[in-house]
Amino acid sequence: MPGLKHHHLREPRPAGFWPLLIVFALFVLFLYGPMLTIFVLSFQGPEGGLTFPLRGVSLHWFRQLAEGLGTVDIGSAFRRSLMLGAVVMLLTVALSVLAGLAYRKRLRGGDALFFVTVASLIMPSIVVSLGIGLQFRLLDTGIKDALGALGAEGTLENYGTALGLLTSALGAHLTWTLPFGLLIMFAVFNRFNPAYEEAARDLGATPWQAFCHVVLPLIGPSIVGIGMFGFTLSWDEIARTSQAIGDVNTLPLELQGLTSTVTTPAIYALGSVTTIVSLLVMGCTLAAVAWLRRRSSARRTS
Numbered sequence: 216m217p218g219l220k221h222h223h224l225r226e227p228r229p230a231g232f233w234p235l236l237i238v239f240a241l242f243v244l245f246l247y248g249p250m251l252t253i254f255v256l257s258f259q260g261p262e263g264g265l266t267f268p269l270r271g272v273s274l275h276w277f278r279q280l281a282e283g284l285g286t287v288d289i290g291s292a293f294r295r296s297l298m299l300g301a302v303v304m305l306l307t308v309a310l311s312v313l314a315g316l317a318y319r320k321r322l323r324g325g326d327a328l329f330f331v332t333v334a335s336l337i338m339p340s341i342v343v344s345l346g347i348g349l350q351f352r353l354l355d356t357g358i359k360d361a362l363g364a365l366g367a368e369g370t371l372e373n374y375g376t377a378l379g380l381l382t383s384a385l386g387a388h389l390t391w392t393l394p395f396g397l398l399i400m401f402a403v404f405n406r407f408n409p410a411y412e413e414a415a416r417d418l419g420a421t422p423w424q425a426f427c428h429v430v431l432p433l434i435g436p437s438i439v440g441i442g443m444f445g446f447t448l449s450w451d452e453i454a455r456t457s458q459a460i461g462d463v464n465t466l467p468l469e470l471q472g473l474t475s476t477v478t479t480p481a482i483y484a485l486g487s488v489t490t491i492v493s494l495l496v497m498g499c500t501l502a503a504v505a506w507l508r509r510r511s512s513a514r515r516t517s
Contacts, residue, residue, distance in 0.1 A: 253483045257487040258276075264479075264480070276483065285476070289466070300446045307445030341457070341458070343455055351376070358374065379463070380460065384465070387452075400437070412430060450466075450493060456468060467489070
């Protein structure tokens with residue numbers, strides 16, 4: 216009727232809404248509360264301690280972190296973790312995409328290979344680390360015996376170990392990141408419509424052109440997500456690195472060691488820096504995914 220105002224009545228909440236909301240709020244607080252607490256305490260003044268109340272607000276502990284914490288070279292550990300994370304990310308993306316493409320066809324022994332790869336997810340991380348460390352120590356023994364048998368005394372004297380950042384530690388991290396990448400790519404290609412590739416080939420595209428111009432843009436957001444998983448899982452990994460890295464340490468291992476020796480908010484500043492790096496990677500990933508989706512939508516509408 217003219218002049219009659221229509222009032223949209225809000226539907227009443229279900230009886231279980233508020234209890235579930237409270238449980239969810241408590242879960243979020245439990246999940247992110249410790250992170251927020253460490254972040255706040257890291258900005259304390261020079262007289263600050265490891266607990267509340269907050270004593271002043273400053274960047275004192277971040278400056279101390281930049282100067283170094285005793286004999287620990289935080290800068291070198293930070294660079295090692297960045298390099299390892301970047302290499303793990305690239306290899307995880309490349310191997311996951313290649314495996315996803317390969318598994319689109321029936322492979323002899325493919326099921327066994329898949330289960331062996333995914334089995335590392337259910338094995339205790341420390342067991343994987345110990346196994347890889349032992350394997351490389353056996354490799355060291357074999358190399359030294361071979362050098363001795365060949366009479367290469369100079370090389371034998373200079374030989375240290377095959378354990379290292381981009382050997383054993385890299386392998387240990389890939390046992391953690393690759394299964395996630397494979398599972399994501401398998402899910403992506405299970406939903407992928409091969410008609411797009413067939414249409415490209417009908418128009419004269421080669422298999423490589425069809426992959427670059429058709430398949431890759433469609434799976435691009437998933438590839439970016441795999442890269443984020445690869446980096447962040449490597450960046451925070453401790454257990455699989457502990458027995459398989461050799462004489463150097465990554466940043467998480469240094470942080471774990473410092474928890475028993477550093478009794479100032481500098482340890483909180485270090486934790487905040489590592490968390491910020493992870494959040495930056497996630498933010499860049501979300502931005503890249505949004506850009507790829509907008510680009511794909513623009514192509515479809517043009």
